[in-house]
Amino acid sequence: MKGGGCPPLPLTRQPCFLSPVPIPTRSTIFSFCSDPATLEGIQWYSCYLTTGKHLAFYMSFGTVLLLLAVTAPTALLFGFGGAMAARARFTPLSWLGKIYISVVRGVPDIAFFLFFVIALDQGIEYLRHKVKCPDWDAPIRQGNDFLVCSIAKMPLGDAPQWLHEAYGFSLAVLTFAIVFGAFAANVLFGAMQAVPHAQIETAAAYGLSHRQTFWRILVPQMWTYALPGLSNLWMVLIKATPLLFLLGVEDIVFWARELGGSKTAKFTDYPHPDWRMWYFLGLLVFYLVFTRVSELVLDRITTRLAHGQATVDGEAQRKAA
Amino acid sequence: MSCYQTLQDYAFRAFGYGERMLPRSDFTLCEQFTLIGSGLLWNIYFGVIAVATGFVLANFLALGKNSKSAWARKPAEWFIFLFRGSPLFIQFFFAYFLFLSLKSVSSFFNPLSSAWAGALIVLFLNTAAYSAEILYGALRSIPKGDIEAADAYGLSGWTRFRRIEWPTMMRLAWPAYTNEAIFLFHATTLVFFSGFPAWQQKGDALYYANYFADKTFNPFVPYPILAFYFILLTLVIIAVFGRVNTWLNRHLPQSKRPKLKFKPNLIR
Numbered sequence: 001m002k003g004g005g006c007p008p009l010p011l012t013r014q015p016c017f018l019s020p021v022p023i024p025t026r027s028t029i030f031s032f033c034s035d036p037a038t039l040e041g042i043q044w045y046s047c048y049l050t051t052g053k054h055l056a057f058y059m060s061f062g063t064v065l066l067l068l069a070v071t072a073p074t075a076l077l078f079g080f081g082g083a084m085a086a087r088a089r090f091t092p093l094s095w096l097g098k099i100y101i102s103v104v105r106g107v108p109d110i111a112f113f114l115f116f117v118i119a120l121d122q123g124i125e126y127l128r129h130k131v132k133c134p135d136w137d138a139p140i141r142q143g144n145d146f147l148v149c150s151i152a153k154m155p156l157g158d159a160p161q162w163l164h165e166a167y168g169f170s171l172a173v174l175t176f177a178i179v180f181g182a183f184a185a186n187v188l189f190g191a192m193q194a195v196p197h198a199q200i201e202t203a204a205a206y207g208l209s210h211r212q213t214f215w216r217i218l219v220p221q222m223w224t225y226a227l228p229g230l231s232n233l234w235m236v237l238i239k240a241t242p243l244l245f246l247l248g249v250e251d252i253v254f255w256a257r258e259l260g261g262s263k264t265a266k267f268t269d270y271p272h273p274d275w276r277m278w279y280f281l282g283l284l285v286f287y288l289v290f291t292r293v294s295e296l297v298l299d300r301i302t303t304r305l306a307h308g309q310a311t312v313d314g315e316a317q318r319k320a321a
Numbered sequence: 322m323s324c325y326q327t328l329q330d331y332a333f334r335a336f337g338y339g340e341r342m343l344p345r346s347d348f349t350l351c352e353q354f355t356l357i358g359s360g361l362l363w364n365i366y367f368g369v370i371a372v373a374t375g376f377v378l379a380n381f382l383a384l385g386k387n388s389k390s391a392w393a394r395k396p397a398e399w400f401i402f403l404f405r406g407s408p409l410f411i412q413f414f415f416a417y418f419l420f421l422s423l424k425s426v427s428s429f430f431n432p433l434s435s436a437w438a439g440a441l442i443v444l445f446l447n448t449a450a451y452s453a454e455i456l457y458g459a460l461r462s463i464p465k466g467d468i469e470a471a472d473a474y475g476l477s478g479w480t481r482f483r484r485i486e487w488p489t490m491m492r493l494a495w496p497a498y499t500n501e502a503i504f505l506f507h508a509t510t511l512v513f514f515s516g517f518p519a520w521q522q523k524g525d526a527l528y529y530a531n532y533f534a535d536k537t538f539n540p541f542v543p544y545p546i547l548a549f550y551f552i553l554l555t556l557v558i559i560a561v562f563g564r565v566n567t568w569l570n571r572h573l574p575q576s577k578r579p580k581l582k583f584k585p586n587l588i589r
């Protein structure tokens with residue numbers, strides 16, 4: 001195992017607290033919460049649901065949304081790169097793009113998540129090790145150990161807690177982006193092929209160069225073909241967010257398990273039996289609402305994008321107008 | 322220890338046969354291949370049964386969603402929305418804790434809190450919902466001419482459904498359904514990471530791959546082995562479903578039969 005304060009990130013399903021920040025156990029929002037033992041009914045629940053840990057639970061929904069907000073554009077970027085590589089005229093590059101697309105899609109995504117988080121972590125530390133400690137002569141892999149010099153650790157052993165969390169989170173984002181980038185690449189590749197060939201020929205007839213044709217003709221027109229695939233991918237991405245839990249990020253699944261488990265009066269002011277089922281029911285409802293809203297928004301965008309396009313949808317809009 | 326010995330010890334370890342202790346140090350490539358392959362049996366178990374049973378339910382759900390009667394349509398729509406709109410991972414967790422609390426009601430529910438039954442039910446319902454949506458889409462896109470021709474031949478009701486609508490629906494849906502089957506097999510890897518305990522370390526392929534990665538802190542061996550197995554599994558699924566596809570289109574001349582291409586599209 002790696003040395004240092006925290007066990008290496010992917011090995012623990014539970015995140016590691018280097019310097020546990022004390023979370024207030026009592027609600028600070030309502031004044032009547034000062035003595036939880038006397039509370040009943042609605043008051044008990046309103047106090048229970050506003051404890052410090054519950055506030056952290058609500059914040060973790062923000063983590064999920066943040067992950068989506070960061071991952072979606074990054075994955076799209078990876079996808080764009082992959083699709084461009086796959087249709088490159090330089091054959092090895094096009095092979096590379098196609099291998100990236102097909103290998104990631106052929107293997108369960110969760111395996112990639114578990115793999116990339118360790119692989120990226122080790123890769124980064126290996127590179128830093130090579131740069132920062134060039135005269136280190138012991139081998140890095142010794143049996144079951146992965147040893148790099150201490151100044152090559154990521155993040156450094158004495159780094160503050162938030163840096164550890166931020167590093168774990170960005171590894172997760174990168175992993176998500178690599179996996180979903182392959183799927184996006186597949187969609188975009190298909191969309192680029194779907195743009196009518198006459199458009200490309202016309203561009204050539206006007207004397208546009210290859211590059212100009214790509215950026216001015218192909219890319220603006222491909223989105224309407226890509227959108228069904230991309231919106232499907234967005235739905236899949238939403239539903240993949242709970243996997244953050246497996247990557248060691250304190251997300252909603254982590255808190256639902258933590259808060260739902262049965263609590264005795266010895267350790268908490270709000271004892272309750274095993275409520276994990278209800279917490280996960282809450283998460284289920286959250287995801288149902290989220291996907292439903294996404295569906296409605298994406299439908300709107302589809303209609304908007306079809307405007308003025310040479311497709312069935314676009315034609316129907318033209319006739320209706 | 323020879324590789325043959327390892328094979329004897331661990332080939333069915335995932336089901337509890339053979340050596341009880343997992344290897345603890347000095348992992349050989351053979352041990353990793355054997356154990357991960359042994360875990361793959363669980364993935365096959367979950368996948369095959371869930372696909373087979375889910376297919377039956379999916380047919381009813383697709384017909385229900387296509388039904389004119391709201392009594393059949395609404396439940397089917399809600400079922401499909403419920404399982405397609407939420408992550409499988411959360412479904413697993415929810416189901417596991419639900420089964421745990423059922424367990425305290427009656428001992429009849431005991432098997433449900435172990436993976437072989439509980440997770441199987443979730444996978445079954447999940448794939449039924451996804452497949453139903455595919456079949457429903459196919460049902461809606463049956464060419465109008467086919468139905469008119471059936472009418473002209475005097476076919477109606479059950480006969481028309483059995484001889485015209487259902488086979489056409491299958492033909493249209495099959496490529497997408499193949500895709501769904503592949504991703505269901507991939508989804509089976511979630512089982513032991515989502516509440517359901519791997520009792521006595523009897524887990525699936527990913528469980529063992531993760532075990533090795535944890536122990537050796539080297540992800541570059543077990544995960545590629547896992548990937549190799551899954552690519553192999555995917556190819557087998559495509560071969561089997563391709564056979565069925567050929568059979569479904571047996572009335573067409575050889576050159577006109579649609580080929581099943583390996584073009585997985587993520588739909589989960």
